[in-house]
Amino acid sequence: MPLRHLTARDQQLFWQYGRGPDAPVHEPLVHRAVERHAIVHPHAVAAEHHGATLTYGELDRYASVLAGRLVREGVRPGDHVGLFARRSIPMLVGLLAVLKAGAAYVPQDVGRTSPAQLARVVRATRTRVVLTQQEHAPRLQLPDGHRLIALDDPVPYQAGPLPVPPPHPDDGCCVRPAPGAPGRPPLLRLTHRNLTGLLLTxxxxxxxxxxxxxxxxxxxxxxxxxxxxxxxxxxxxxxxxxxxxxxxxxxxxxxxxxxxxxxxxxxxxxxxxxxxxxxxxxxxxxxxxxxxxxxxxxxxxxxxxxxxxxxxxxxxxxxxxxxxxGRPVPGTTVYVLDAGRRPLPIGETGEIWAGGDGVSAGRPGDETPDGRRHAPDPFLGAGRTMVRTGDLGRWTPDGRLEHLGRTDDPVSGRGTAGPVNGLRVA
Missing domain, CATH: 3.40.50.980 (Rossmann fold)
Structure with a gap:
């Protein structure tokens, strides 16, 4: 048992403090939650920019039309679609359209990112379709077989049912390559389940x-x-x-x-x-x-x-x-562990790991930013994974989590250089 070395009191507090509350999520897919508002309040303003406004009804209708076009271009659940755009109302339509098509959007600010970097993002994320605004299209030199769609093109089709299966809650919503990683960088991935569990509770x-x-x-x-x-x-x-x-x-x-x-x-x-x-x-x-x-x-x-x-x-x-x-958000577990990944008593400083539905499931050994890794979660079991955050912390007596620096900081959370519960902090 992973907790047997703890006292009975600390075993109880491990779960009491470390597990977020159970909270119902009325909609497991992000875009369906937006669609609900388009049905109930179609004339409510969803967005405004430079004096222009877009209602929820308009947002849903335009995004459905664009989603249909994406599907006709071969986009399917699990695919990645580039959203290389500037802040704008068309950007929002494109984002929602990608989710409606079952894909994950790959966000980049096309006005601030070099064409060479945009090309690297396309390769790293295996993106075949890219959405952008017409004025920025010349910045994107896509390989043969790739498709560029202008978000502000006239809409040539009517919205209709999408002939694809809906995405699964564990499918990606948003995918980005890890910044600064050499070669083929690992992908940072947020799923529908990750997002709805946070945003709708x-x-x-x-x-x-x-x-x-x-x-x-x-x-x-x-x-x-x-x-x-x-x-x-x-x-x-x-x-x-x-x-x-x-x-x-x-x-x-x-x-x-x-x-x-x-x-x-x-x-x-x-x-x-x-x-x-x-x-x-x-x-x-x-x-x-x-x-x-x-x-x-x-x-x-x-x-x-x-x-x-x-x-x-x-x-x-x-x-x-x-x-x-504070405390773990609903659907999330947070652990304070020593270098051997054993839970520490309440009040002791260790490294913070996180698991549960709020965390994207990676394969054990997957790289994440700053050398963080996924590992099997021995506390939830059932094939679940947990992720190293790289943060040092401890639980306060009343169950709040204190962050005490980083494992790569030259000074530990106790204010002295050296290891903390076997963790390298120098």
Whole structure:
């Protein structure tokens, strides 16, 4: 038994603290959650950009037409379709169309990425069909047998039933090559199950509801942009796509999903309507979190890059001695393990691993960013896998997860160089 070395109390707390709550997910496929809003509230505004708006009914109709065209081009569930676009309403139509066709989109900002890098992404992801805007088409030199479709072309067909089987919840939604990896890089993959388990439950849903305005501030290729875009559209709110001035977009928003670097460029006093902020990616500096939490509910979110958007979330408490990453989100398990992958007692520092439905299943030994790997999950069993996050942490007595640095940091979470529970931190 993997827990037999722990006391009875720590065995109980291993599951009590480390397992996210059970929460029903009413729709296991991301695009079906968006379609629900198109049926119930077809005239509600799904997105706005530079004064133009798109309703949920229009978004669903245009995306269905484009999905039909993708299917006629041979796109099938499990395929990858390039979404090489700039922030725009057509970009959103293309994203939803790819999901409707059962494929996963490969996001790249076509205006900021070199043609050579775009070509490398096409090869690495085995993408055969690419969506872009007409003005950027000349930047894409695709190999023979590949197909380029302009998102802003006139729509030549009517929407109709898609003659393909629907995707499985474990099929990919969004796929990207790992940045900076040489040769054929490993692919970072988020599935329908990963996303719906976070976006359609709380706290990952951030209480987003029709009438909210979610700012779309991040680059399309940034992993948290998935949360911005689909976190909004699966909940029936309005996505406010930024133009040249991110602060102007944030001023009209009620919800922000941002990295610390983006949040640092915004003034909370100039964003009086913002009621919720989720900070994801790197840890949020304490002064920045304190400043924003005086005006809005600020949530820290942490997760292994490329394997999950977040695995833990917690609301920032300015009065707390030390900020924490909160608790596991629904459907996710989080473990603090020593170098031998054995669970540590509550309060001891070790390496954080994550598993469950919120984490993309990889094959044991699969590379993930920064040397992280998937491994068999001995706690869930049944062929499940867990992923090394590369973060050091420990459980607080009340069951919140403290992040204490990285295993590759020169200083451990205890403030002294050297190993922690057999883990190399120097």
């Amino acid at each position: 709380e706290p990952g849903g951030l209480g987003i509801r029709p009438g909210d305005r979610v700012a779309q501030l991040l680059e399309l290729s940034d992993e948290p942009a998935v949360w911005e875009i689909l976190g909004c559209l699966t909940r029936g709110a309005t996505l406010v796509v930024r133009g040249a001035d991110p602060a102007a977009t944030a001023r009209t928003a009620t919800v922000l999903i941002v990295t610390p670097a983006v949040l640092a460029g915004l003034d909370p006093a100039a964003c009086p309507r913002v009621r919720a902020v989720a900070v994801v990616g790197e840890p949020c500096p304490r002064p920045l979190a304190d400043r924003w939490s005086r005006r809005a509910a600020l949530f820290h979110g942490r997760g292994p890059a490329g394997a999950a958007l977040v695995t833990t979330m917690g609301r920032h408490d300015p009065a707390a001695e030390r900020p924490t990453a």
